[in-house]
Amino acid sequence: EAQVTQNPRYLITVTGKKLTVTCSQNMNHEYMSWYRQDPGLGLRQIYYSMNVEVTDKGDVPEGYKVSRKEKRNFPLILESPSPNQTSLYFCASSLTDREGYTFGSGTRLTVV
Amino acid sequence: AQSVTQPDIHITVSEGASLELRCNYSYGATPYLFWYVQSPGQGLQLLLKYFSGDTLVQGIKGFEAEFKRSQSSFNLRKPSVHWSDAAEYFCAVGAKEYGNKLVFGAGTILRVKS
Numbered sequence: 001e002a003q004v005t006q007n008p009r010y011l012i013t014v015t016g017k018k019l020t021v022t023c024s025q026n027m028n029h030e031y032m033s034w035y036r037q038d039p040g041l042g043l044r045q046i047y048y049s050m051n052v053e054v055t056d057k058g059d060v061p062e063g064y065k066v067s068r069k070e071k072r073n074f075p076l077i078l079e080s081p082s083p084n085q086t087s088l089y090f091c092a093s094s095l096t097d098r099e100g101y102t103f104g105s106g107t108r109l110t111v112v
Numbered sequence: 113a114q115s116v117t118q119p120d121i122h123i124t125v126s127e128g129a130s131l132e133l134r135c136n137y138s139y140g141a142t143p144y145l146f147w148y149v150q151s152p153g154q155g156l157q158l159l160l161k162y163f164s165g166d167t168l169v170q171g172i173k174g175f176e177a178e179f180k181r182s183q184s185s186f187n188l189r190k191p192s193v194h195w196s197d198a199a200e201y202f203c204a205v206g207a208k209e210y211g212n213k214l215v216f217g218a219g220t221i222l223r224v225k226s
Binding site for chain 2: 042048097
């Protein structure tokens with residue numbers, strides 16, 4: 001089944017403890033992206049990638065890192081999480097810029 | 113920079129009634145436009161998309177949307193709403209010049225009353 005898989009689905013962590021949210025797609029898509037969703041703000045793009053080793057900042061990149069060493073994987077790294085990064089995170093992928101994204105099921109992160 | 117406005121935070125319609133969700137975008141060139149739906153606790157599902165050609169596009173679940181360049185709008189419509197359509201709907205805009213940097217509106221929550 002064609003899909004975007006994120007792990008974990010739920011995560012509670014403490015301030016300052018480094019964490020990684022994994023994202024993998026099995027559709028051979030070129031484009032991948034990370035979004036965070038907060039009530040009343042919709043989805044805001046954190047980082048995106050147009051190909052292996054090509055990444056760029058979205059609208060809210062502060063406090064996040066990404067890497068794209070292989071086409072299928074696009075992990076999101078929080079080096080030192082803070083409570084304002086408590087949010088619902090989505091990974092997404094697409095074949096081209098006109099096709100629209102396929103989204104993962106989301107990761108609900110709570111930083112205490 | 114691209115921006116998307118969904119003027120209605122909440123909309124309530126009766127089952128069987130028609131629906132129109134509004135979306136306005138701000139972008140100079142020809143945008144790529146999308147509508148997504150998110151059911152509670154779920155990810156986002158693509159309903160339909162527009163990037164060129166016929167300005168009236170058909171999507172899944174009986175939805176359609178019309179691109180109006182003069183009004184910078186891409187409103188979503190459905191002739192007869194079903195209770196299962198209750199969800200949050202997001203309009204999004206992209207452009208070739210921005211790669212795959214897709215900008216989303218804040219969303220419209222649709223409630224369906226029986």
